[in-house]
Structure formats: structure tokens, C-alpha cells
Amino acid sequence: MSRLMISVSGIRGIVGETLTPDVIVNFAEAYGTFCGPGKIVVGSDTRITGHVVKHALLAGLYSVGCDVIDVGICPTPTVQMATEKLKANGGIIITASHNPIQWNALKLLAADGLFLDAEQGQKVIELAETKNFRLAAYDAVGHASTYADAIFDHEQAVLDLPYINIEKIQAKKYKVVVDCVNGAGSVMLPAYLEKFGCEVIPINCTPDGRFPHIPEPVPENLTQLSDKVRETAADIGFAVDPDSDRLALISNEGIPLGEEYTLALAIQFMLSRKKGKVVINASTSLASEDVAKQMGAEVIRTKVGEIHVAKKMREVHAVVGGEGNGGVILPDVHLGRDAIVGIALILQHLADLDLPISEICRRLPQYVITKKKIELTSADTTSILNKLVENHRNEMIDRIDGVKFLRPGAWVQVRASNTEPILRIMSEAPSAAESVALCDQFINEIKRLL
Numbered sequence: 542m543s544r545l546m547i548s549v550s551g552i553r554g555i556v557g558e559t560l561t562p563d564v565i566v567n568f569a570e571a572y573g574t575f576c577g578p579g580k581i582v583v584g585s586d587t588r589i590t591g592h593v594v595k596h597a598l599l600a601g602l603y604s605v606g607c608d609v610i611d612v613g614i615c616p617t618p619t620v621q622m623a624t625e626k627l628k629a630n631g632g633i634i635i636t637a638s639h640n641p642i643q644w645n646a647l648k649l650l651a652a653d654g655l656f657l658d659a660e661q662g663q664k665v666i667e668l669a670e671t672k673n674f675r676l677a678a679y680d681a682v683g684h685a686s687t688y689a690d691a692i693f694d695h696e697q698a699v700l701d702l703p704y705i706n707i708e709k710i711q712a713k714k715y716k717v718v719v720d721c722v723n724g725a726g727s728v729m730l731p732a733y734l735e736k737f738g739c740e741v742i743p744i745n746c747t748p749d750g751r752f753p754h755i756p757e758p759v760p761e762n763l764t765q766l767s768d769k770v771r772e773t774a775a776d777i778g779f780a781v782d783p784d785s786d787r788l789a790l791i792s793n794e795g796i797p798l799g800e801e802y803t804l805a806l807a808i809q810f811m812l813s814r815k816k817g818k819v820v821i822n823a824s825t826s827l828a829s830e831d832v833a834k835q836m837g838a839e840v841i842r843t844k845v846g847e848i849h850v851a852k853k854m855r856e857v858h859a860v861v862g863g864e865g866n867g868g869v870i871l872p873d874v875h876l877g878r879d880a881i882v883g884i885a886l887i888l889q890h891l892a893d894l895d896l897p898i899s900e901i902c903r904r905l906p907q908y909v910i911t912k913k914k915i916e917l918t919s920a921d922t923t924s925i926l927n928k929l930v931e932n933h934r935n936e937m938i939d940r941i942d943g944v945k946f947l948r949p950g951a952w953v954q955v956r957a958s959n960t961e962p963i964l965r966i967m968s969e970a971p972s973a974a975e976s977v978a979l980c981d982q983f984i985n986e987i988k989r990l991l
């Protein structure tokens with residue numbers, strides 16, 4: 542039996558096992574109590590269990606006096622923007638993001654459209670545990686309304702950016718293949734790409750939530766898209782996850798560029814238009830950092846997690862930022878990872894440089910990331926991390942998230958999982974051989990410490 546994952550950003554579980562209606566109602570009442578009576582925006586991806594989760598969620602929200610503004614099937618960033626625009630007390634996206642089809646989840650937003658931070662999320666969890674709900678009287682329960690323009694608003698905000706020159710992109714008549722994994726992107730991305738004058742070849746753009754491949758947009762799951770790009774001699778392929786916050790690119794040669802390069806390219810484009818700071822998380826590739834520094838930008842790193850990056854971006858007035866898993870954040874639109882934004886920046890970058898995407902990427906700093914994990918029998922990860930720090934005390938170490946050992950042009954990061962007794966080891970170096978060797982060196986060292 543899977544476990545119900547409860548975190549400050551929401552709850553996640555397998556429908557039919559742990560994510561049951563009573564769990565959802567309880568959590569909805571907790572969240573609604575936290576937000577107070579008023580408007581809550583609700584949107585969802587296309588998962589086949591969405592209606593089950595939604596009915597339970599709405600019942601819970603109404604019962605504590607919240608009025609629901611239903612924006613329908615929408616990408617996560619679209620719901621974030623609607624929450625902010627409609628001046629709601631909060632927002633919820635029904636999506637398990639890149640997790641497989643049997644999962645579903647509630648992602649919880651604050652009134653500003655950002656995800657709940659640790660403190661806010663903890664309050665919701667406490668309310669769910671104590672069941673100290675502010676139940677509404679019979680004549681004060683909430684009601685539903687719909688808002689049909691969330692997607693239009695989102696697209697318009699991107700198209701209105703002063704540095705997106707739609708005519709210039711249209712003139713290029715790019716041929717693009719887009720794979721929405723039958724998720725939330727299906728309802729908007731093909732038409733959106735046509736606005737840029739693209740000849741669009743959609744694959745898996747039926748919004749029925751039947752994922753035709755594992756939905757995480759990593760290279761091994763994108764072979765169909767790669768083949769299609771090659772077959773049709775397209776200029777580029779775009780892949781998104783089921784809630785369209787992550788964007789992956791396939792080159793004109795049909796080669797997956799890796800989600801890290803989505804962010805590196807977006808940073809390169811934005812800094813060509815606006816000078817300022819860049820915020821990325823502690824696990825993001827040096828490719829993004831190098832590109833930003835080459836262009837004279839200060840780079841600030843944060844803990845992994847969208848909320849950490851978004852809050853830091855707001856604090857330092859960053860021009861662009863995000864997470865290396867294809868999560869581009871552009872504050873000029875909103876403070877959340879957004880594939881719709883990412884697509885526009887990449888198309889504009891292509892049009893500006895007037896080079897094939899493969900060539901643009903070849904000119905970027907080249908790095909390879911390796912990810913491995915060690916399963917532990919005890920959960921005392923702190924003492925292991927401390928011993929590692931002691932063993933490497935003469936090296937450059939940063940402790941923004943876990944422990945990260947910095948070497949010239951390379952790094953290794955060791956982090957404890959929040960949900961399982963495992964250590965995640967991640968390394969990056971200019972070649973696959975160096976990257977794997979570095980990762981293995983630390984794995985062997987950790988095994989000796991156990």
C-alpha cells in the first residue's frame with residue numbers, strides 16, 4: 542500500500558488507496574478554514590480521477606464557507622495567475638504533476654498565487670490534524686461560480702510582454718511538435734503555438750488524462766516526440782508534464798536537450814533583454830549559472846522547491862529564475878514555474894539568434910548531471926552529513942540544501958529525502974564519465990560511514 546504524502550505544499554496519494562474522499566474533505570476543510578470565508582480558485586489537470594477529488598474538495602470548501610471559482614482544466618501556472626488576478630483568498634490545483642496516472646494530489650496556493658510556504662503549510666496540516674474547522678452555518682455555506690478566461694488571461698500576459706515580438710516569430714514559420722501527454726497543456730498549447738505562426742504537429746494533445754507514456758518529461762519518456770521531430774523535420778519539439786509547469790525541449794536533430802537546458806536558454810534570452818539578478822535552486826546545473834555570469838548577472842541559489850525560488854526572486858527583484866527541471870519563472874508574468882512562458886522565451890530566442898536550436902545549445906556550457914540514491918536502514922542522516930563535512934573540511938562547501946561540495950566546474954550534493962529513509966546524491970561535471978565518477982566516489986565514501 543502506498544503512503545499518503547502530506548507536505549506543506551499539499552497532499553498526494555493513490556486514488557483508491559490513500560487519497561480517499563474523507564481524506565480530501567478533511568484537508569479541504571482545513572485549507573478553507575486557514576484561508577477564511579471568501580473566494581478560492583480551483584483548477585485541475587486532466588487526470589481520470591480528477592472529478593472524484595474535485596467533488597470531495599468542493600464539498601469541504603463549501604462547508605467552511607468558501608466560495609469556489611472554478612477555472613476548469615488549466616495548467617498549474619494558469620491557476621496561480623487566476624488566484625492572484627481574481628483576488629481570491631487562495632487557490633488549489635488538482636494535479637499530481639509529473640507522477641504516474643494512479644496518483645492525484647492537491648497543490649495549495651496562497652492568496653498571492655505562490656505555493657504555501659513552510660509556515661502556512663504547517664498551519665493547514667495542524668488544522669487537518671486537530672479538525673478545528675470553522676464550519677459555516679446552513680445559510681452561510683459556500684457556492685460555486687465559473688471563470689472561463691483564465692487561459693486567455695495567461696496567454697495574453699505572455700503575448701503582451703514588451704520583449705516578445707510576435708511578428709518576428711511568425712515570420713519564421715517554425716514547424717513545431719508538441720507533446721502534452723494528454724494533460725492540461727492539451728487544452729491550450731496547440732492553439733497557443735499557432736498564435737506564434739508555427740506549423741503545429743500535436744501529439745498526445747487529447748485532454749482525457751490517459752497518459753500515453755510516463756508523464757515526467759525526461760528524455761527516456763520522450764522517444765515518441767523525438768521520433769516525430771525527426772520524421773517531420775521540425776525545428777523544435779516541446780514537451781510538458783501533466784500540469785504544464787515543466788518544459789522540456791527536443792532539438793531539430795530529434796535529441797532531447799534535457800530540462801536543465803530549458804532554463805539555461807530562458808536565462809540567456811532574458812538577460813539579453815534585461816539586466817538583473819538570477820535565482821536558481823541549489824541543484825540547478827552550472828550551465829544556467831555560467832550563462833548568467835557570462836552575461837554579467839549575479840546568481841543566487843536557494844533550497845530546492847518552487848516556493849523557495851519564487852520568494853527569493855521577489856525579495857531580490859530577480860529578472861528571471863527557476864528550477865533545472867524545466868521550470869522557468871518569469872516575474873514579469875508571475876512568480877511560478879511556467880511552460881507557457883518558457884515556450885515564448887525559447888521561440889523568441891530562436892528567432893533572435895536565427896540559428897537551429899541544436900547549434901544554440903552546442904554553444905552553451907556543457908555539463909552532465911548524475912543522480913543516484915542510497916537506501917538507509919536508520920534515518921540518522923544528520924550524522925552522516927556531518928561526517929562528510931568533516932572529511933572534506935578543506936573543500937568549498939555550501940549548505941543551502943543538504944551538503945554541496947563545490948569543485949572547479951563540478952559539484953556533488955548529498956540531501957536527505959523528506960519522505961523516505963534515503964540519501965540522494967547528485968553530481969555535475971563537464972562529461973558523463975567525470976560526473977559518474979564523482980557521484981560514485983561519494984557513494985562509496987558514504988557506504989563506508991554507515
Ligand code: MG
Nearest residue numbers: 638782784786
Ligand atoms: Mg508539474
